[in-house]
Amino acid sequence: MSKLVRFGVSLDEDLLNQFDRLLRQKKYTNRSEAIRDLIREELVKKEWTENREVTGAITLVYDHHARELVTRVLDIQHDYHTCILSSQHIHLDHHNCFEIIVTRGKSKDIEALFQKLKAVKNVKHAGFMMATRGKHF
Numbered sequence: 001m002s003k004l005v006r007f008g009v010s011l012d013e014d015l016l017n018q019f020d021r022l023l024r025q026k027k028y029t030n031r032s033e034a035i036r037d038l039i040r041e042e043l044v045k046k047e048w049t050e051n052r053e054v055t056g057a058i059t060l061v062y063d064h065h066a067r068e069l070v071t072r073v074l075d076i077q078h079d080y081h082t083c084i085l086s087s088q089h090i091h092l093d094h095h096n097c098f099e100i101i102v103t104r105g106k107s108k109d110i111e112a113l114f115q116k117l118k119a120v121k122n123v124k125h126a127g128f129m130m131a132t133r134g135k136h137f
């Protein structure tokens, strides 16, 4: 870890009050940690827009009785096998399945994988979480 640097920030009082209210809601105990998280979030977004090597998670909820859907979801995952580290399938109830797909690769490939899975007919919900490989911060 590099050395800690202090710096001053000037901003409008109303904006700061709103920020402090937000921090209390989010259970932050100080402004520094909240600002660090905001900066990290922006840096992760930047990695994704620059098509860098990233990690991410895709979640799907679907009814496994829709057989064509299951085949399609598997076909797509095999097309992108180089981007998939693991997948976990949870049987939520008699009908519904929940799948978590952990990915690593170029952000554009992972986004394409997500869009293809999301677009499969009868997928009830598709979620996406951008993460970082953590190399740069």
Ligand code: NI
Pocket: 064, 089, 090, 091, 092, 096, 097, 098
């Ligand atoms: Ni299932």
